[in-house]
Amino acid sequence: MxxxxxxxxxxxxxxxxxxxxxxxxxxxxxxxxxxxxxxxxxxxxxxxxxxxxxxxxxxxxxxxxxxxxxxxxxxxxxxxxxxxxxxxxxxxxxxRRPATKRWLARTALRQLVSHPTRLRAFGAMTRMAQTVGVTGAVRSGRQLPRLRAPFRAPQGDVAPAIGERRHRVAFLVGCVMPILYPQSHEAAVRLLQLAGCEVWFPPGERCCGALLAHNGDLDGAALLRDANTSVYAGEQFDALVVDSAGCGAHLKDFYPELKGRVKDLTEWLAEVGLPPANNEVKLRVTYQDACHLAHAQRIRKQPRDLIRAMPGVELVEMRHPEICCGAAGLYSTLEPSMSARILKEKMDDMLGTRAEIVVTANPGCQMQLATGIRSRGSNMNVEHVAELLLRAYSAPSP
Amino acid sequence: MSMQPQVVAELRSVVGRDHVIDGANDLRIFARDASIEGAMPDAVVLPANSAEVAAVVRLAAKHRVPVVPRGAGTGLSGGAVTIRGGIALQMTRMRRILEIDPVGQTALVEPGVVNQELSLAAASHGLFYAPDPSSQKACTIGGNAAENSGGPHCLYYGVTTNHVLGMEVVFADGSVHWVSGDTPDRIGLDLCGILVGSEGTLCTITKVKVRLLRQPPTVATMLAAFPTVESASHAVSAVIARGIVPAALEMMDQVTVGAVEAHYHAGYPTDAGAVLLVEVDGIAESTRELMSAIREVLAANEGYAMREAKTPAERELLWAGRKGAIGALGRIKPNYYLHDGVVPRTKLPQILSAVGEIGEHYKLPVANVFHAGDGNLHPNILFDLRDHGVLDQVESAGEEMLRAVIEFGGALSGEHGIGLEKSAFMPWVFSPDDLYVMHQVKDVLDPDGIMNPGKVFPDPDRKRARLAGRTGLAIEAKWW
The missing domain is CATH 1.10.1060.10 (Alpha-helical ferredoxin)
Known part of the structure; x- marks a missing residue:
């Protein structure tokens, strides 16, 4: 062997x-x-x-x-x-010998997640299924958030900077994130614009390959990398900004051509600075480290600094914010019983903070934490850190 | 020798099917701790409570099967290695903090509670648990009590035995007893004192009542560079001679500092021959005064580039570097052999140069990172198992270092325990009479010798004092 x-x-x-x-x-x-x-x-x-x-x-x-x-x-x-x-x-x-569960995961990743149009169609179907209420029949269906229209890049694939243009960044739209959490992407893009960034949405960009690589499909991940690398080549940008920790970690490790230019949203915002807040929100917040942000990218300080800088927001730490919630990509689907045991420990710690909102920086974590909170009957809300940060800015007047 | 299926079935009926591991391939993963020793258990058993521990030990007594309690397996002397096979009694499922009494300043914990978790839990009451082994992020209170563990802050606060008020233990016949009590003074015959540090040879610890201390109002931590380990050693003696007992006084040599800095980026000076990490705590006025006195003494002994941590984060980083030092040495060579002798502080310069010479003689790099304040050496022999025949050399060098320690009037172990590693050397420091009395105690509490056999006491069955060729890494060495 x-x-x-x-x-x-x-x-x-x-x-x-x-x-x-x-x-x-x-x-x-x-x-x-x-x-x-x-x-x-x-x-x-x-x-x-x-x-x-x-x-x-x-x-x-x-x-x-x-x-x-x-x-x-x-x-x-x-x-x-x-x-x-x-x-x-x-x-x-x-x-190892083939097994149905692993074959299904691998095929889903290669044939569905790697293809934006197929994934969008799947998202639309799921949305319809949710409307008539049949998704509850399967476990992974119950975990899904209530889907709305997916995130779409603006006309011309560019969102302008608000105020003076100081940077030009590319934005990773990614595979499941625009379907599951379009509001997180919208908030992230808005924050980038506020920070003086012109945001470019690379046309033809596909899944970064993180889910495939984490699942042992390095060949599939390499195909996606090659496709994406040619999309990025020839375009000028200061950074490729990523608001999903798992993708960011993978891009940093697996895309040598982008070396040094891949930035997590919070890492980039801490670097370039946000304009002064103009909206005070009274909130008790706790922050769950996304594993691939805290451990793979070693980014723990920046998101906390950004949250603490929000007027009115109180950040209450868990005893172990750095311990995984059990989401881990496809893990919660492939290993539901271990995932649930880990989630239970996380919930004991998290609910103990009596925070109103838990924020994190990765779609898988958002979904897992929401599942845990629902199962405990708590009314704590889950948000992407971008959504929370945007609350510090009042909506533009019409 | 594998365990009879009947015994395995009985064990399963006590702790549940999933909590007994007896597959040969999996048992292989439980063979080692953090030392260079290793031997496969016949079964790993994970009890959930004292009653289950007692039932497992009763079964073991009935079938005359060895029982070896195991915590996180971070021990450095082979204490948790099942050298005679039998049951590895893994205590990690018992990890509840049962009670914290903020007024009486005590905590009652199960043995599998991780050292740092206890301090984290106590912190909300302004309290902490003082003994802080470098492995405190992973090691367990039960393991600490069994090994009488130390740590950097034990210079001032004392070692584990000074913080254990009482314990619930299971003796070799499966009976459960509570020894000592709630008061800091252990009245009467100090049974708890005998059991703390008995390395699993007398009992299995199932609950520990510990003392918690109030967190000091201020802490000051300073780093100082020295041209050589000798000058740093003189500085250590000079500080203590001045009548100052710092909360911690740690030394790292240049090899260690290089490895540590590569991971932690804590700002350790990599060009210095040695660095000292000094900490004092207490009320602000006394902290300030002590630190300035220490500065004076260090400067008079060639200390330079002295830097005090300005923020708690900076202090934490300095400590993270010190506490992760042993693991960080993996950056230099993939294997280490770590000794733990203690010498009178005044002998530090001599012993360090002797250790250096031994390393040079065997052409093995040696890194020193240790509790200088109490003369507790940690010479770390670095090697790569893939180099043919190196293990024999490493063991010879280690043995010579220990001999030197004893010649300078020192002791075999400061805090890692005797375990498997140093049992053959016990006659170097203990007379036959001493050893006889120790045996008497052992025989009373464990007449059949099922509790962690082959540890602490010199083993008459052992033909060779050497480990190489028999256990642990020696098996691994054959892979190459």
């Missing part, structure tokens, strides 16, 4: 110290070394070296990894866990 995408030098950086253990959501709820980063690295190492046979049973330990990369952020030895788990999953896909 070849495990040749996994790199021995990457694996050897783990010194087995165990400092990662309690940062891992699956270790926290199971208490098992086999469901910890250190255990998973040892397992993949032994597979690679052939000292343990590859078995479907043990492959489950890798399936159960959220890929949240909290371990990577706390690892003093600098283990590139994100790279290891993506390579390990891709190696594993080749080694």
């Amino acid at each position: 070849a495990f040749d995408l996994l790199k021995d030098d990457d694996l050897a950086t783990c010194v087995h110290c165990g400092l990662c253990l309690d940062a891992c959501p699956t270790f926290r709820v199971t208490g098992l070394e086999t469901e910890s980063p250190r255990g998973r690295i040892q397992l993949m190492t032994e597979w690679k070296r052939g000292s343990l046979p590859f078995t479907e049973e043990q492959a489950r330990h890798i399936d159960l990894c959220l890929g949240c990369r909290t371990c990577e952020a706390v690892c003093p030895s600098g283990v590139p866990y994100g790279r290891i788990i993506e390579a390990g999953r891709a190696d594993m896909e080749r080694a």
Whole structure:
């Protein structure tokens, strides 16, 4: 069995110290070394070296990894866990027997998510289904937010800066985000305009490939990267701004041509500055770190600084805002029972803050947190950080 | 030797099907802790409460199966390694903080509670739990009590045993007892004192009552650079000689600082021969006064580039760097062997140069990062298992360093415990009479020897004192 995408030098950086253990959501709820980063690295190492046979049973330990990369952020030895788990999953896909659930996920990602027009049609169908109330029949359908008309780029694919134009940025519209959370995109674009950015929406841009890569389909992700890279080439922009943490992390790791120009929305806004707020909102807010923002991109300070700067807003921290909520891309669909156990821990912590709104920076997290809040009968609202930040500016007078 | 299916079935009936792991491939993942040792258990059992622990131990006693309590597996002396097989009793499901009493300043916790979680929970009452091992983000209170763990702040606050008020334990016959109580003074025969630090050889800890302390009103943390580890060592002795006991006084040598700075970017000076991290706490006036006295002493001992943390975030970053130092050394070599000897403070310059010479003799890089204030060394031998035959060299070097420690009038371990690693060296520091009395205690509490066998006491069955070729990394070494 070849495990040749996994790199021995990457694996050897783990010194087995165990400092990662309690940062891992699956270790926290199971208490098992086999469901910890250190255990998973040892397992993949032994597979690679052939000292343990590859078995479907043990492959489950890798399936159960959220890929949240909290371990990577706390690892003093600098283990590139994100790279290891993506390579390990891709190696594993080749080694294991086909299974319906994984085939469905892979096909959905390649045939649906990777194609904007098909996805839009699917979104429209789902919207109709929601109107007649049949989506509740399946679990993943109950998790969906109430869909409205999807986000669309403006005529000419450009939104002008408000006031003096100081920057020109490209904006990642992405795959599911414009369908699930068009209001988050609208708020993000508005904030960029307020910050003096002309916003360009790259025509023909497709899914960035993050969901595919996280799922072990590195080949599919590479196809999308090549398509997108040719869209970005030849156009002038200061930054590619991304308001979905998972996509931002993937673009930073996987698109060498964009090196240094990919920016999370909060990272970019903190850098270029927003105009002074003109609207005070009295709100008690808590912030859930999106894993791929906090751990993969190491951005924790900027969103908090932006929120704290809002007049009237009080930011109340959870005890563990940096621990994953259990959404993790397709994880909540593929591993519902582990996802629910992790969500329960998150809800105990989050509802304890008695915040009115929880904000985060990734669509998957928004959906998962909303599911958790509904199940507890709480009336806490979930917003994308862009939506909250925009509340500091009164709507333009007609 | 694998466990009889009958025993596994009985264990399952106690803790539930999912909470016993006996598949050979999975057991492999539980073979190691953070030391270089390793040996496979026959089953991993995860109890949910004291009653389940007691039932599991009763079963083990009935079948004469070894029981090895295990927390997060961050130990550095092989304490949680199942060297004789048997049950790895994994306590990580028992992670509830049962009670925090803000008036009495105590907490009652299950053994699987993570050290830092307790301090986080206590913080809302203005309290904290003082012993702070560098692994505090992951290690458990039960493991801390079993190993009598230390940490940077133990110089001033004392080690784990000074903070444990009482414990609920399960002895080798499966009986459950509460030892000691609510008062800081342990009246009568100090059973709790015997059990804290017994490394799982006498009992399984199922609840711990600890003392919490009021958070100091002000904390000052300062970093100072020195041209050499010798000058830094002199400075340490000079501070203590001046009658100052800082909350923490830590040293890192140049190798360590380089690795730490690469990950944490905390502003450690990478060109210095050594750095000291000094912390004092208390009321503002005394903190200020102490810090300026310390500055004076350090400056008189070649200290330079002294920098005080200006914000809590800056202070946290400095500590993150210190606490992550051992893991950060993975940036230099993928494996480490860490020793834990203690010497009288005044001998620090001599022992550090001896350690350096031993490293040079074996051509092995050595990084030093340690609790200088209490003379607790952590010489860290760095190596790459992929280099053929290196493990034997590493062990020889480690043993020589420990011998040097003893020659300078020191002790085998400051805080990591004896475990598997140093059991063969116990006769270096303890007389046959000492060891006999220790055995007597062990025999009374665990007559059949099922509790963590092969640890702490010198093992007469062990033909070779050496670990290499028998356990842990030695198995891994064969992969290359």
